[in-house]
Amino acid sequence: MASSVVAFExxxxxxxxxxxxxxxxxxxxxxxxxxxxxxxxxxxGGCGSCTVLVDGEPVLSCLLPVEDVEGRRVTTLExxxxxxxxxxxxxxxxxxxxxxxxxCTPGMEMLAAxxxxxxxxxxxxxxxxxxxxxxxxxxxxxxxxxxxxxxAEAGR
Amino acid sequence: MTVTSYVLPTSVAEAVGLxxxxxxxxxxxxxxxxxxxxxxxxxxxxSRVMGLxxxxxxxxxxxxGGLRIGATTTLTALxxxxxxxxxxxxxxRTASWAVRxxxxxxxxxxxxxxxGDVATALLALDAVxxxxxxxGTRRIPLxxxxxxxxxxxxxxxxxxxxxxxxxxxGASTFLKLGRRLDNTPSVVTVAAxxxxxxxSVTDARVAISGAGPHPRRxxxxxxxxxxxxxxxxxxxxAAQAATDAADPLADAVASDWYRRRxxxxxxxxxxxxxxxxxxxxxx
Numbered sequence: 035m036a037s038s039v040v041a042f043e044x045x046x047x048x049x050x051x052x053x054x055x056x057x058x059x060x061x062x063x064x065x066x067x068x069x070x071x072x073x074x075x076x077x078x079g080g081c082g083s084c085t086v087l088v089d090g091e092p093v094l095s096c097l098l099p100v101e102d103v104e105g106r107r108v109t110t111l112e113x114x115x116x117x118x119x120x121x122x123x124x125x126x127x128x129x130x131x132x133x134x135x136x137x138c139t140p141g142m143e144m145l146a147a148x149x150x151x152x153x154x155x156x157x158x159x160x161x162x163x164x165x166x167x168x169x170x171x172x173x174x175x176x177x178x179x180x181x182x183x184x185x186a187e188a189g190r
Numbered sequence: 191m192t193v194t195s196y197v198l199p200t201s202v203a204e205a206v207g208l209x210x211x212x213x214x215x216x217x218x219x220x221x222x223x224x225x226x227x228x229x230x231x232x233x234x235x236x237s238r239v240m241g242l243x244x245x246x247x248x249x250x251x252x253x254x255g256g257l258r259i260g261a262t263t264t265l266t267a268l269x270x271x272x273x274x275x276x277x278x279x280x281x282x283r284t285a286s287w288a289v290r291x292x293x294x295x296x297x298x299x300x301x302x303x304x305x306g307d308v309a310t311a312l313l314a315l316d317a318v319x320x321x322x323x324x325x326g327t328r329r330i331p332l333x334x335x336x337x338x339x340x341x342x343x344x345x346x347x348x349x350x351x352x353x354x355x356x357x358x359x360g361a362s363t364f365l366k367l368g369r370r371l372d373n374t375p376s377v378v379t380v381a382a383x384x385x386x387x388x389x390s391v392t393d394a395r396v397a398i399s400g401a402g403p404h405p406r407r408x409x410x411x412x413x414x415x416x417x418x419x420x421x422x423x424x425x426x427x428a429a430q431a432a433t434d435a436a437d438p439l440a441d442a443v444a445s446d447w448y449r450r451r452x453x454x455x456x457x458x459x460x461x462x463x464x465x466x467x468x469x470x471x472x473x
Contacts, residue, residue, distance in 0.1 A: 036195060055196035056229065056239050077230035079223050085288055091266075092288040097226040099219075101196055102243050145288065166373035167286020 042103045044069075045113025053100055060084045060095035063110060071111035071140035082168030085141035086110050092148045111140040114147060123147050123185050132181030134172035142168050146182045156186055193229075196239045202322055202351055205245045210324045210347045216240050218349065220247075220262045221292040223285070224301045247296070247351055256356040258320075261296025261349070265308065268295055274355065276362040276381055280311035283366050286373040296350040299335065299342070305376040305443075309336070309405040311364055313397035314381035317355045323348035336404035339439065360385035360393060361467045365460040367400075367452055369443060376400055377444040378452040380460040384420065386468050391415045396428065396460075400444070401436040401453045410435045411457060420465045429458040 041050045044067060051066050060077075063069040063086065075083035077096045084096040087109040114121050120128065123143045133139040142165070149156070149164045156164075161182050162175075170178060199205040209216055217236035219225035220243070228234040247262040250271065257274065268281035269290060284307045285293060298308050299319060309332070317332045324347055332353075335343050344350070362383040368374030378400035385393040394415035399405035410431035418424040438449035 054193070056193040058226070058230070078227040079289055079292075080227075082286070082288065091291050093291050094223075094288050096230065097222045097292060099196060099222065099226075099239075099241060101198060102222075102241060149287075163372060164287055167288050 038101070040100050040104050042100075042105060043107040045109060051100065055101075056099050058096055059086070059098045059100045059103055059108070062100045063095060063108070069110040069112050073137060073140065075137075075141075080167075080169070081138070081141075082145065083138050083141040085144045085168065087144055087148055090148060090151065092145050109144070111143055114144070121147070122188060123150070123182075126181040126185035126188065127178070130177050130181035130184055132173065132178045138168060138170045142170065142178055146185065149182070150186055150189060154186065154189060156183075158183060192237075193239055194237050196241060198241045198244045200244050200246065202245055202247060202349070205240065205242060205247075206322050206324065206347075206349055208240055209349060212238055214346050218242065218300070220294040220297040220300075221264065223289050223293040224297060242294075242296075248294075254354055254356065256354065256358075259295055259353045259355065261300075261351050261353070262294045263296075265290035265293045265295065265298075268308070274315070276314060276364055276383065277308070277311045277355070279364040280307045280381065283307055283364065283372075295353055299332075299353070300344070300350045305379065305399045306405045307364075307366055307376055307379050307399065310379045310397045310399045311381040312353060312355070313405055313407055314362065314383045314395045315355050315358055316395070317353050319350055320352040320354060321348045322351045327351065329354070333407055336406070339403035358383060361464050363460050363463045363467070365456055365463070367456050375443045378449055378456045379405075380456045382457075382460045382464060384415070384464050384468070386420060390417055390419050391424070392417075394428075396432065396457065398432065398436075398453060398457070400449050401432065401438055403437075403439055408432045408435060408457070415461075420461065420468055425458055425461040425465065428461060429454040432457045
C-alpha cells in the first residue's frame with residue numbers, strides 16, 4: 035500500500051499529511067489534524083455534519099478523498115473561529131439557541147457561512163432551501179433558520 | 191480488501207488507458223457521491239480506484255449547435271445554466287447544495303441510477319452521450335444508453351466523457367414527486383418539452399423516471415399528444431397512456447403500486463402546467 039503526502043491549505047496554514055490511498059478529507063481533518071468540529075456522521079453524504087469548505091464552497095468531507103484537495107484551500111469551523119471571540123455566525127447561533135446537542139452545529143455553521151457569502155440578503159425560504167442537506171434531530175430547525183437570518187441582518 | 195492505489199489521471203486519454211489496463215477491477219469515481227458511500231459502508235471493497243477530478247473533463251461549451259457538457263461538470267454548474275431551464279431545474283432539485291457541489295452529470299449517467307432526475311431532463315432534451323474507449327470516441331443517444339436496472343450500453347472499458355444537448359425550442363417543465371419537498375429521492379419525475387403550432391402539438395417529448403427500471407421516454411404518452419390541441423382530453427389520454435405503459439420498480443422510496451398511480455398524476459400535472467404556459471403566451 036503506497037501512502038503519499040498531500041499538501042493543502044487549512045485556514046491560513048499550509049499542512050502536509052501522510053495518507054493511505056483514498057483516505058477521506060473527513061478522516062484526515064478529524065484524526066490527523068485535530069479538527070474535531072468535522073463530525074464522522076453518516077459517511078453517506080446524507081447528514082451534512084462533516085460539511086467543510088473547499089475554496090469557499092461547501093462539500094461533504096466524508097465523500098472527498100483527501101488527494102483531491104491537494105493545493106486547495108480547506109476551511110473548517112476551527113479555521114473560521116477567530117483567535118479571540120466568535121465568528122458572527124457562531125454568535126448568531128449562540129444568541130438564537132440554534133443548537134441543542136450541538137452535533138450538527140459545525141456543519142450547519144459552515145454551510146451558513148458559505149451561504150451568506152453567496153446570498154448576503156436571503157429570504158427565509160432561501161435559507162431553508164440551502165439547509166436541506168444538513169440534518170438536525172433536536173431543534174426542529176426554526177432556531178437555526180432564525181440564527182442565519184439574524185446573522186444576515188447583522189452583516190448588512 | 192484495502193485500497194492499494196488511488197490514481198488521478200490528468201487527461202481523458204490517460205483515464206481511458208488506466209480503465210483499459212485494469213478493467214472492471216478499477217473503481218471509477220468523479221464526484222464521489224455515489225461511489226464513496228459504498229466504499230465507506232464496505233459494500234464496495236475496491237483495490238484500485240481512479241478519480242476524475244483532474245482529468246480535464248469538466249466545463250460547458252457550445253457544440254453541435256447546442257451545448258457540450260463535460261462529464262465531470264458538477265450539478266451546481268448545471269443548475270446555473272439559464273439557457274437550459276429544464277436541465278437547470280433538474281439539477282437544482284437533485285440532492286443538497288454540498289452534494290451538488292460534488293456530484294457530476296457524467297457520474298449520474300455512468301453509475302446508472304434507477305431514478306435519475308438529471309437523466310430524465312436530458313432524455314426530454316434528446317441528449318447524446320459521448321463515450322471514450324480504447325477504440326476512440328462514440329456517441330450513444332441517451333434513449334439507447336440505459337439498458338436495464340443499473341446497466342448501460344457502455345462497454346466495460348468505456349468512460350462517459352461528455353453529454354451533448356442539441357438546441358431546443360418549445361415550452362418545457364420539470365416536475366418531481368418525492369417523499370419530501372427537497373433533498374429527496376424521486377418517487378416519480380417527469381420532464382416534458384412541447385412545441386405547438388397554431389394550437390396543436392407538433393413535437394411532444396415526455397420523459398419519466400419511476401415508471402420502469404431506468405429513466406425513459408414515454409412514447410405512448412407522446413403519441414397521445416402529437417397533432418392534437420393541448421387540452422383536458424389530450425392531457426388525460428397522455429396520462430392514461432403513461433399509466434398503462436408504466437412498469438415501475440419497488441424500492442425503499444416507494445412501492446410499485448404507488449409509483450404506477452403517481453405516474454399518471456405527475457404526467458397530468460406537468461402537462462397542465464405546460465398548457466397554462468402555452469395558452470398564457472397565446473393570450
